[in-house]
Amino acid sequence: MKIICNQRILSSSINTVQKAVSSKTTLPILKGILLETCGQQLKLVGTDLEIGIENYIDAEIISKGAIVLSARILGDIIRKLPDEDVEIEVDMNNNATIRCANSEFTLIGQPAVEFPELPTVEESDAYKLPQDLLKNMIKQTIFATAVDETRPILTGVLMELQEESINMVALDGYRLALRQANIKNALNNKAVIPAKTLNEINRILEEENTDVEIFFTDKHVLFNMNKTRVISRLLEGEFINYEQIIPKEYKSRVKVNTKSLLGSMERASLLAKEGKNNLVKFSVRDELMTITSNAEIGKVFESVSIELEGEDVDIGFNSKYFLDALKIIDSDEVYLEFTTSVSPCIVKPTDHSNYTYLILPVRLVG
Amino acid sequence: MKIICNQRILSSSINTVQKAVSSKTTLPILKGILLETCGQQLKLVGTDLEIGIENYIDAEIISKGAIVLSARILGDIIRKLPDEDVEIEVDMNNNATIRCANSEFTLIGQPAVEFPELPTVEESDAYKLPQDLLKNMIKQTIFATAVDETRPILTGVLMELQEESINMVALDGYRLALRQANIKNALNNKAVIPAKTLNEINRILEEENTDVEIFFTDKHVLFNMNKTRVISRLLEGEFINYEQIIPKEYKSRVKVNTKSLLGSMERASLLAKEGKNNLVKFSVRDELMTITSNAEIGKVFESVSIELEGEDVDIGFNSKYFLDALKIIDSDEVYLEFTTSVSPCIVKPTDHSNYTYLILPVRLVG
Numbered sequence: 001m002k003i004i005c006n007q008r009i010l011s012s013s014i015n016t017v018q019k020a021v022s023s024k025t026t027l028p029i030l031k032g033i034l035l036e037t038c039g040q041q042l043k044l045v046g047t048d049l050e051i052g053i054e055n056y057i058d059a060e061i062i063s064k065g066a067i068v069l070s071a072r073i074l075g076d077i078i079r080k081l082p083d084e085d086v087e088i089e090v091d092m093n094n095n096a097t098i099r100c101a102n103s104e105f106t107l108i109g110q111p112a113v114e115f116p117e118l119p120t121v122e123e124s125d126a127y128k129l130p131q132d133l134l135k136n137m138i139k140q141t142i143f144a145t146a147v148d149e150t151r152p153i154l155t156g157v158l159m160e161l162q163e164e165s166i167n168m169v170a171l172d173g174y175r176l177a178l179r180q181a182n183i184k185n186a187l188n189n190k191a192v193i194p195a196k197t198l199n200e201i202n203r204i205l206e207e208e209n210t211d212v213e214i215f216f217t218d219k220h221v222l223f224n225m226n227k228t229r230v231i232s233r234l235l236e237g238e239f240i241n242y243e244q245i246i247p248k249e250y251k252s253r254v255k256v257n258t259k260s261l262l263g264s265m266e267r268a269s270l271l272a273k274e275g276k277n278n279l280v281k282f283s284v285r286d287e288l289m290t291i292t293s294n295a296e297i298g299k300v301f302e303s304v305s306i307e308l309e310g311e312d313v314d315i316g317f318n319s320k321y322f323l324d325a326l327k328i329i330d331s332d333e334v335y336l337e338f339t340t341s342v343s344p345c346i347v348k349p350t351d352h353s354n355y356t357y358l359i360l361p362v363r364l365v366g
Numbered sequence: 367m368k369i370i371c372n373q374r375i376l377s378s379s380i381n382t383v384q385k386a387v388s389s390k391t392t393l394p395i396l397k398g399i400l401l402e403t404c405g406q407q408l409k410l411v412g413t414d415l416e417i418g419i420e421n422y423i424d425a426e427i428i429s430k431g432a433i434v435l436s437a438r439i440l441g442d443i444i445r446k447l448p449d450e451d452v453e454i455e456v457d458m459n460n461n462a463t464i465r466c467a468n469s470e471f472t473l474i475g476q477p478a479v480e481f482p483e484l485p486t487v488e489e490s491d492a493y494k495l496p497q498d499l500l501k502n503m504i505k506q507t508i509f510a511t512a513v514d515e516t517r518p519i520l521t522g523v524l525m526e527l528q529e530e531s532i533n534m535v536a537l538d539g540y541r542l543a544l545r546q547a548n549i550k551n552a553l554n555n556k557a558v559i560p561a562k563t564l565n566e567i568n569r570i571l572e573e574e575n576t577d578v579e580i581f582f583t584d585k586h587v588l589f590n591m592n593k594t595r596v597i598s599r600l601l602e603g604e605f606i607n608y609e610q611i612i613p614k615e616y617k618s619r620v621k622v623n624t625k626s627l628l629g630s631m632e633r634a635s636l637l638a639k640e641g642k643n644n645l646v647k648f649s650v651r652d653e654l655m656t657i658t659s660n661a662e663i664g665k666v667f668e669s670v671s672i673e674l675e676g677e678d679v680d681i682g683f684n685s686k687y688f689l690d691a692l693k694i695i696d697s698d699e700v701y702l703e704f705t706t707s708v709s710p711c712i713v714k715p716t717d718h719s720n721y722t723y724l725i726l727p728v729r730l731v732g
Contacts, residue, residue, distance in 0.1 A: 298473035
């Protein structure tokens with residue numbers, strides 16, 4: 001194999017596929033990146049067997065071939081080369097010589113045949129949606145996935161594809177995030193995608209409205225973004241029937257400026273985090289909501305202007321769960337919907353109905 | 367005590383004095399910042415008993431007084447407040463109430479009398495030099511101080527004040543950095559300042575040519591930078607007679623572009639750091655210097671254009687010690703001066719004689 005390509009493009013490609021490479025793997029070949037000529041392009045692949053990332057770059061293919069090189073060392077070397085042509089030549093013994101300007105590296109590689117093949121996902125029946133929309137949907141749900149592995153299905157985000165809409169849902173037993181979008185597609189499907197996969201997808205997605213294509217098999221999902229393809233296993237098992245958790249009615253509804261509430265919550269949480277449970281208390285009265293928290297070292301009293309519809313409310317929350325949602329809601333104002341002091345609170349934007357966030361309260365003592 | 371001041375100014379002041387506060391201290395009062403009215407100003411003080419930082423800000427002093435508040439919590443709170451007036455009111459029981467816009471915090475403080483007084487340094491016989499010059503001198507020497515504490519005196523930088531010049535010197539047994547500057551001052555002195563102190567000074571110094579005033583006692587040094595004063599203990603003991611270490615002659619002198627050499631060294635060190643000692647080898651011949659390094663995973667060959675005066679050279683170095691110096695030398699070109707393959711190499715800018723860097727070679731086997 002012998003190829004020539006641009007340093008900057010190669011470095012960026014390594015950077016993309018390196019995300020799937022785990023440094024902790026016990027299988028040495030998985031610490032490497034597969035470089036393989038593919039027509040007039042060079043294909044780079046990284047995988048940890050859970051997720052695989054492929055990226056294609058333009059290159060001058062002088063002779064065909066393939067090799068696996070250490071992701072870390074190759075990445076470091078290419079990143080430090082000047083922005084000029086890079087030549088990579090591989091001999092019969094899997095030694096790769098990398099030449100660029102006044103530099104020449106020789107790296108001992110591994111044979112490409114030992115690199116695991118990524119699962120095959122047939123590219124028919126694409127589900128298409130704009131990259132920036134998917135990016136936003138991931139951002140607004142992924143933080144609500146469970147971190148601990150006691151219920152593995154909750155470490156992923158449920159993706160529900162319907163003919164007229166797409167739903168993404170995450171929940172961890174304390175809160176739930178539901179993002180909906182209206183997309184027409186002739187595909188009905190339902191799958192739970194690991195948060196780790198969506199995290200990597202999110203980094204690759206561009207802030208633009210060109211489509212990403214999604215393909216499913218029973219066990220895998222493939223995201224195709226122009227030059228980059230991400231293949232991941234799906235989480236197995238039945239997702240919780242989330243719809244029945246979300247209350248349909250409320251007794252009190254508060255309308256509040258998102259940034260004001262976020263600022264007050266951030267300050268209140270400075271003391272809340274000194275105590276147990278990050279506990280903050282809301283007192284909702286007429287035109288004012290007060291947010292208070294107590295710790296050994298002191299206390300805080302915040303007041304926020306609101307519009308209240310319904311009854312007064314006294315309720316407690318783990319401030320972290322509120323902050324997570326307020327940080328990713330783009331709308332200027334939100335509704336907070338309450339029923340009783342021990343039933344869930346719903347947070348939603350006032351200007352559209354595409355986002356619903358549910359938080360369980362903390363029971364107040366005394 | 368009751369004062370009103372601007373949020374942004376107060377936050378920046380806390381940020382400055384907080385640098386002297388250690389979170390690891392066993393003395394609870396040292397986790398605090400002293401706030402004390404001082405004429406029409408508010409004085410903030412942080413100290414870990416080794417170093418103390420005082421900062422003065424303009425404030426409306428409604429009533430005099432002083433208090434000690436947790437540096438971490440106070441810093442977090444003030445940083446999160448809006449950019450408006452902040453009122454701090456302290457009652458007889460050392461409870462501080464902080465009010466700003468719609469926020470009210472109450473923090474339990476500690477009595478100011480329990481806060482340790484900083485050592486007194488009489489402000490006569492100032493040694494003056496421009497802030498940006500001192501900043502540059504610190505940057506070009508501090509990295510060569512010893513990290514391990516086996517010879518405590520080497521964890522500091524020697525400052526030699528003479529009537530016509532100032533020298534700063536650091537060494538750790540493997541390399542030495544000497545920065546000189548021509549400054550006229552009617553003061554002769556010599557002191558070893560802890561690297562930690564100079565690190566903090568460096569953060570406070572501005573990139574401008576207004577003077578910083580330096581005052582010494584036998585045991586302490588005071589840096590006065592307009593609104594901020596830093597007081598530190600000095601390191602005790604005799605510094606090494608560094609002048610006799612620096613060779614006065616050489617057999618070979620190489621002239622080389624600083625950036626080219628830095629680039630090649632950075633790439634070579636990617637493989638050097640995989641092996642022992644970060645070893646890189648230089649081969650100096652006529653118009654070309656080659657830099658090579660070997661590791662289990664591969665090898666690297668870099669070539670750099672040079673002008674050689676004198677004999678060919680083959681010599682090995684720990685690449686880290688070269689990189690440290692090349693990163694902070696501002697000049698476009700440097701001289702490398704060699705005598706034998708086991709004697710020190712001198713690195714110096716070609717366009718002035720204010721900087722001298724010495725590196726011991728690594729003995730090459732075979």
